[in-house]
Amino acid sequence: MLTRAPKGTKDVLPSQSGKWQYIEQIIRDICARFGYTEIRTPVFEHTELFLRSVGDTSDIVQKEMYTFLDKGERSITLKPEGTAGVVRSFVENSLYATAQPTKMYYLSTPVFRYERPQAGRLREHHQFGIEAFGAAGPSIDAEIITVALSLFKELGIKDLMLNINSIGCKQCRPTYNKALRDFLAQKADGLCKNCKERMATNPLRVLDCKEEACAGIVKDAPKMLDYLCGECAEHFNGLKKRLESAGIAYQVNPFIVRGLDYYTKTVFEIISTGIGAQGTVCGGGRYDGLVEEIGGPPAPGIGFGLGMERLLLVLESQGICLPEPKVCDVYVCTLGDAAALQGFCITTQLRNAGVKAECDHMDRSLKAQLKYANKLGAPRVVIIGDDEIRRGIAVVRDMENSQEKSVPFAELNEFIKAGLI
Ligand SMILES: [Zn+2]
Numbered sequence: 001m002l003t004r005a006p007k008g009t010k011d012v013l014p015s016q017s018g019k020w021q022y023i024e025q026i027i028r029d030i031c032a033r034f035g036y037t038e039i040r041t042p043v044f045e046h047t048e049l050f051l052r053s054v055g056d057t058s059d060i061v062q063k064e065m066y067t068f069l070d071k072g073e074r075s076i077t078l079k080p081e082g083t084a085g086v087v088r089s090f091v092e093n094s095l096y097a098t099a100q101p102t103k104m105y106y107l108s109t110p111v112f113r114y115e116r117p118q119a120g121r122l123r124e125h126h127q128f129g130i131e132a133f134g135a136a137g138p139s140i141d142a143e144i145i146t147v148a149l150s151l152f153k154e155l156g157i158k159d160l161m162l163n164i165n166s167i168g169c170k171q172c173r174p175t176y177n178k179a180l181r182d183f184l185a186q187k188a189d190g191l192c193k194n195c196k197e198r199m200a201t202n203p204l205r206v207l208d209c210k211e212e213a214c215a216g217i218v219k220d221a222p223k224m225l226d227y228l229c230g231e232c233a234e235h236f237n238g239l240k241k242r243l244e245s246a247g248i249a250y251q252v253n254p255f256i257v258r259g260l261d262y263y264t265k266t267v268f269e270i271i272s273t274g275i276g277a278q279g280t281v282c283g284g285g286r287y288d289g290l291v292e293e294i295g296g297p298p299a300p301g302i303g304f305g306l307g308m309e310r311l312l313l314v315l316e317s318q319g320i321c322l323p324e325p326k327v328c329d330v331y332v333c334t335l336g337d338a339a340a341l342q343g344f345c346i347t348t349q350l351r352n353a354g355v356k357a358e359c360d361h362m363d364r365s366l367k368a369q370l371k372y373a374n375k376l377g378a379p380r381v382v383i384i385g386d387d388e389i390r391r392g393i394a395v396v397r398d399m400e401n402s403q404e405k406s407v408p409f410a411e412l413n414e415f416i417k418a419g420l421i
C-alpha cells in the first residue's frame with residue numbers, strides 16, 4: 001500500500017511533465033490573446049456549494065463526490081468540477097462590481113470524482129476551463145467556443161466536430177420538460193433503470209443516456225429547439241450567425257444536454273471523430289441563473305471545461321508528438337578534485353547566465369561523464385582537468401562533430417551562449 005498511489009490517481013512523471021508544460025504554455029498564450037486571466041480557487045469547498053450549483057439530481061452529486069466532515073464538523077467536498085468554485089469567488093469578491101465582462105480561466109486544476117477506475121476513469125484528473133460572467137448576449141458564447149477551438153488547432157488536433165444546442169431557460173424549459181415527460185411516460189418500459197428515475201427528476205438527462213435502448217427511444221422525442229421562447233431562439237440564432245461569420249463549422253445536435261443542472265440556453269461539446277479517441281474532448285454551456293442561485297446578484301455566465309488527461313490521449317491517438325524540452329545545453333566534465341571544484345563554479349556561473357548547465361554529482365570517471373552527457377542530449381561539453389586549471393582555460397567539445405576549442409574560463413559564459421565552436 002505504501003508504495004501504491006490510491007486507485008484512480010496517476011503521477012505525472014518527470015518524463016511526461018514537459019508535455020503538460022508545453023500545453024499549459026499554449027493555453028496561457030491563447031487565454032492572454034482572448035483577454036482571460038487566471039483564477040485559482042481552493043481544492044475543496046463547502047459541500048453545499050456543489051449541492052446548490054451542480055444540482056442534487058446530477059450523477060456527480062448523487063454518486064461521485066468526495067465528501068467528508070472536517071475536524072470542525074463542517075461538510076467539505078473536494079471539487080468535482082471547476083465552475084462552482086469560480087462562481088463562488090466571483091460573488092464573494094464582488095467581481096461583478098467591476099467593469100464587465102469578467103473573463104477568467106483555471107488551468108490544470110485537480111478535480112475529484114469517485115468513478116469506477118476499471119472504466120479507465122481517473123478519480124483525480126486535471127481540468128482547464130474558462131468562465132465569462134456579465135455578458136448576456138451570444139457574442140461571448142461564440143468567443144468561448146473559439147478559445148477551445150484555437151487550442152485544438154494550435155496543438156494540431158484534427159477530426160473534431162463542434163456540436164451546439166440550446167436547452168432553453170426558466171421560461172421555456174418547463175413546457176418542454178412536460179412534453180418530454182409525456183413522451184417518455186409512454187415508452188417508460190423500454191428505458192434503462194437510471195432513466196426511469198431521471199424521467200421524473202431531470203428528464204433532459206434521458207436524452208444523452210449512453211444505453212442503446214434509451215438512445216433508440218429518444219430519437220423520436222420532442223426537441224427543445226422546437227420549444228424555445230423568443231429570447232432563447234434569438235440567442236441561439238445569434239450564436240449560429242457569429243460562428244458562421246468566423247468560418248467555424250458546427251452541427252446542431254439536439255441530444256447535447258450536458259450533465260449538470262445549472263445550464264441554460266447554449267450548451268456545446270467538441271467531439272473527436274477520429275478513430276481511437278471518439279468522444280467529447282470539451283464541453284460547456286451557459287449558466288445564467290447560477291450566480292443568483294448561490295446568493296449573488298443576477299449575472300449571466302458561460303464557460304467550458306476540458307480534461308488535460310483526455311487531451312493528452314487525443315494527441316497520442318492522433319500521433320501528435322509535442323516538442324521535447326531540451327534538458328541540457330552544456331555538460332561540465334571534470335577530472336580530479338580541483339577540477340570538480342572549478343567545474344561546480346563554472347556550472348553555477350553558466351546557470352546564472354541563463355544556460356542549462358549540468359555537472360557531475362556521482363563521482364563518475366571522465367569517460368562515464370561524457371557518456372552521461374550524451375544521454376542528456378547535451379550538444380556541448382566543457383572539459384576541465386588539472387592542466388586546464390593551471391592554464392585558466394577549458395576545453396569545449398562539440399558532441400556532434402567532436403571538434404574542440406580552448407576557451408579561457410572568463411570567456412566561457414559568452415562563448416557557450418553564443419553557441420560558437
Ligand atoms: Zn427561453
Ligand SMILES: [Zn+2]
Pocket residue numbers: 191192193194195206209210211214
Ligand atoms: Zn437510459
